[in-house]
Amino acid sequence: MSEGARELGAASMLYVEDEADARQMVTRMLAMNYPMLEVYVAENGLAALEVYREHKADIVMTDINMPLMDGIRMSREIKEINPAVTIIAVTAHSDTSYLLSAIEIGVHNYVLKPLNYQELFAVLDKVLEQIALKRLVEQQHRRLEENERQLAVAQRIARLGSWQQDLDSGAMSWSEELYRICGVEPGTVTPSPASFLERFVPEDRDLVLKAIWGAGESGLAGPLFCRVLRPDGSFRTVRLEAETIVDTCGIRTVIGTCHDVTELKRAEEQVRTLTGELERRVEQRTSLLQATVSELESFSYFVSHDLRAPVARLEGYCTALLEDCGTCGHADCRRYAERAGLVVQQIKLIMDAFNSLTHLARCTLSIADADLSGIAKTVAGDLAVLHPGREVEFVIAEGLRVNGDPALLKKALEHLLYNAWKFTSKRERARIEFGITEQQGVPVYFVSDNGVGFNMKYADKLFKPFQTIHTPGEFAWNGTGIGLAIVHSIVLRHGGRIWAEGEVGTGATFYFTLAENPESGSYLRQG
C-alpha cells in the first residue's frame, strides 16, 4: 500500500481492545506507521462509547469479544451517533456468527485475529483513502453549494434570471430568479422553449425566438428588450442576451440571461420626460428673454438715435434764444435761456449714460489675465496726478489677478476708487484700501474708505442709475450718478455680485465677486 495514504490528512481512530498487552502493542505500531493518525483507546464497549461521545473519531477499530459491552453492541450505538463512522472489526475465525450481525449494522472492514500487521495496514490504508476521498467530495460539494447559493442570491439582488438549453436534446432549465421575474413560483412551470415563449407578450415573441435561436446560429444574441406578461396581468420589461457555449465534448448549449429592467426603464423614461419638460421651459424662457431683449434693443435704439435729433434741435433753439433774444425784452429772458441750455446738457448726459450702460450689457468681453493690483495702482496714481493737493493713503493688496476683461475691470475700479477719493475729500487723513477677503470659499474683492459713508437704509439705491444719495453740489459733481451702475453692470457681466456696507461718518466698503471663468459672449444678443 502506498505511503501516500498514510500521509493523507489527519484522521482519528478509537481502538477498543480488552487485552492490555495487545492494546499497547497495536497502539505503538500505529503511532510508528501512521504519524498523522490520532489514536484513542478504550478497554471495553462501554468505556469506548464514553470516549467516542467525547472525541467522535473517524474510525473505530474494535475487538468483538469484550466484557461489559461487546464490539457488536457498541458498534451499533456508535453508528447511531454517527452513521458515517467507519468500523473495523478485529475478530477470530470462530466469531463468524458475530460477523454476520456486524455486516448487518454496516461494519464492512475486518481483520483477523491473531493480528497480522501487514493485513491490518492494508485495511487501514484503504479506509484512510476512503475517508480522504469522502472529505474531498464533501468539500467540493460544499463549494458547489456555496457557489450556487451565491449565484442565486446575486441573481435575486440583480434581478437577473438565466436559462440554459441543450441544443441537441432541446432540454431547458431556468434559474429560480427567471421564474420569479416571470411571476411564477420556481419549479411550477416545466422549462421548454415553448413555455419560455409563453411568458412574453405575443407581439414580442418573435424577438424572443431570435434570442434563443439567434444564439444557436450565430453564437450570440441580444441585447433585446421585451415585455414579460405575468400571470397576475402585470408587465415587466426585460433585457435578453444569449450565448452559445461548446464544451470539450462538442455539446452545444445556449446560456441566456433575462434581466428585469422595468425600474431602470421607468427611471429612464422619467428622466426623458423631465429633460423634455426642462428643454421646453428653457425654450420658453429663452423666447421670453429674447422678446425682452429685442424690446430693450429697440428702446435703446430709440434713445441713442431717435431722441438725439429733437434734443439737438432743442439745444439749437436754446442757443438761438440766448444769442438772439438774450439782450432784449424781459430781464429774466437770458437767465431762462441759460437754464434751459443747462437742462439740455443734462438730458444729453443722461442719454450718453444710458447708452454706455446698454453698451456694457451688450458688448462682448475680451477675457484675458487681468492684473487687478496693477490696475488699482495705475488708477490711484492717476487720481493723485489729476487732483493734486490731497493727502490720501492708498493700501493696495499685491498679486490680485483674475480672468476678465481688463479694460472693463479698469473702468469699474476707476469708478470705485474715484468714489472713495471723492467721499474722503473732507478727511484730513484719508485712507483708501483695495484688497481681498473670502466668503464661503469665494474670493471677495473690496474697496473701502474712511470717508463720509452712507446710511444703509439707502444701500439698494446705490447701484441704480441716475440716483444719488448725497445732496447735489455737496461733493464734486460727477455727471449723472451712473458710476456705480456701471460698476454693477461690469461685475454682472463678469458673473459676479456687488454690495456695499457703510456707516454715516465712518466710511464705506464696496464688495464684489467675479466668476472664475466669465462668459465672453453678450447675453443680450439674439440667437
Next chain:
Amino acid sequence: MAQSFILLVEDNPDDMFLACRIIRKVCTDEILVARDGEEASELLRRMEQEGGHDRIRLVLLDLKLPKISGLDILQFIRQNERLCQLPVAILTSSDNETDQETCWELGVVDYIYKPMTADRLKSVLSRGGGHE
C-alpha cells in the same frame, strides 16, 4: 464773379431753420435748400449739366433723408466726374460710428453733430477750399 452758394440738404424744418440761421451769421452766401435726397440729386444733376455746380461753396448734408439717403448722395457726388471735388460736410444727430467712418473715407471736410455752431461752420468754410 457770380454769387457762390451753400447747398443745404435737410428735411426737418427746425433743423433747416437752425442751420440757415448759423449760415447767415457766418457768411453772405446764397442758401439753396433741398428737402430730400431725390430733390438734392436732381438739383446737383441739373447744375452739373448746366454748369452751375462750380458756384457751390459747400454742401451741408444730412444723413437721414427721405427717398435717397445722405450716404447715397455723397457717393453720387464722389462718383461724378464734375462734382467729385465738391466740399461736403455732414450735418447729423446720429452717432453711428460705421456711418462716420464711411463718410471720412468718402472725403468729407467735416462730420458735424447737430446743432451746428457758428465757430464750427467758420472753421469748415476756411478749410473747405471755397471761392472766397
